Amino acid sequence: MSEMIPKKMRALVLPAPGKHEIQEVPVPQPEAGEVLCKVRGVAICGSDPEILRGGLAGRWPPAYPFIPGHEWSGQVVALGSGVVDLKAGDAVAGQAHKGCGHCRNCLAGRYTICEHYGRPESGQRHYGFITQGAYAQYIAISVKSVNLMPKTMTFREGALVDTAGVVLHGLELCGVTPGGTVAVIGPGPIGLITMRLARALGAARIIAVGRGARLQASQMAGADVQVNFENSDPVKAVREATEGLGVDEAIECSGAAGTFRQAVEMVRKGGRVSLVGVPTDQVIEPLPFKYIVHNEIAIFGARANPNVSRKVISLIAAGQLPVADLVTHTFPLEQFSTALDVFVNRRDGVIKVVVEPNGTSPSQ
Ligand SMILES: [Zn+2]
Ligand SMILES: [Zn+2]
Structure with a gap:
């Protein structure tokens, strides 16, 4: 050419x-x-x-x-x-x-x-x-x-590819448990891709937390359970959906105030939280310090998409990540x-x- x-x-x-x-x-x-x-x-x-x-x-x-x-x-x-x-x-x-x-x-x-x-x-x-x-x-x-x-x-x-790479990096940091359950907070574009990618990486169940049209869209991304935070307490709802145990991984995709703590309280003992959504500088979160220590909750901040674009391209091309x-x-x-x-x-x-x-x- x-x-x-x-x-x-x-x-x-x-x-x-x-x-x-x-x-x-x-x-x-x-x-x-x-x-x-x-x-x-x-x-x-x-x-x-x-x-x-x-x-x-x-x-x-x-x-x-x-x-x-x-x-x-x-x-x-x-x-x-x-x-x-x-x-x-x-x-x-x-x-x-x-x-x-x-x-x-x-x-x-x-x-x-x-x-x-x-x-x-x-x-x-x-x-x-x-x-x-x-x-x-x-x-x-x-x-x-x-x-x-x-x-x-x-x-x-x-x-x-750039957006999907942000998701893959966030999931690589916390890992996805094969056969496990993942909660995804914030079903915007990043959240929807998170649901599909978590599934592609082996998650058996996906719980979407959100509201309105975007929560509805989580159905097309394969969410098994939808939690509307406007009419239920998301932590309680996620625990009820997991026999009280909590999910293996919670992925925060909204950057909204209040969701970091929810993610921490949604995961099982020894669970992992990945923070993919970007909050503003003004969002300062109160966290249950002792709870995190005693339950060995691992928390990962995830920035952008290092060394994942080629993997994302292969996943898209292979039809594993539509x-x-x-x-x-x-x-x-x-x-x-x-x-x-x-x-x-x-x-x-x-x-x-x-x-x-x-x-x-x-x-x-
Ligand atoms: Zn971007
Ligand atoms: Zn450098």
Whole structure:
């Protein structure tokens, strides 16, 4: 494939905190170790609206103008120097983080908790948060932050690889008991993927905790028991569904106040809690300290998706982790404001919205 790469592209640009517009900007050049990709699909993340509102200005992003977007898929169109294992035409799925590569955590493979986070001079990148992102027709990105997709996968599925990777990392940290029971708090996109992935990893029973349309959606993700926290105490309901013992693992996917403690009190003695949903800085949780000690409750904070994208791609391609039906809406980049409104205000049964900067994506 050889395709003319234009000099200019359309991108969603934040010119200042709280503002966004579609602009014509230069197509970036891939530097050493980077590829230039034509972006086919970008999923709106739960973290995007706050970045767009400007509520995190100075941190995410550190400066303006800025192009957000980090859950994407596309095609390689040009290579920077030193790129040996990708070629033009390859379909890839992106991931947001790239570590510095040389701090203790990066050397141990834990690059989403890079000790040089936020210092680009170290080589650290966080695309769509502190590094220019994917709501654009093209993105220049490190080879470490793209993963080859097989021909059988669509770009819309590829746009969900980053999100699904966040789930897989959270589940890898706490482990999933084969034949066990998992409680999932917060049946949004992350929670629904958690239910499917926990099943794929061997859980026999899934208990979904939520409310409204999203709790209903947990049925399609295979929840065996649905607990509506609006009309029952979720801890009591989960214990009743497990002969009083509690679940093997509880996965917190909402980031909402109050749910951390619920997760702790839902698991069995020796159970494990994984915190995947991202709360705001204001959420400070009171926890039953002694209970955690005496029952050996293990708690894992999970940040993003280190070293899981390839596994996720294989699971999706093999049909073990269906994600296509979670993309309920697609929009061209020009209709970004509408796409954001549908996502933020949960219109029309929305689960995931994929924005397509280069028009309706071919299946590949
Ligand atoms: Zn995301
Ligand atoms: Zn590092």
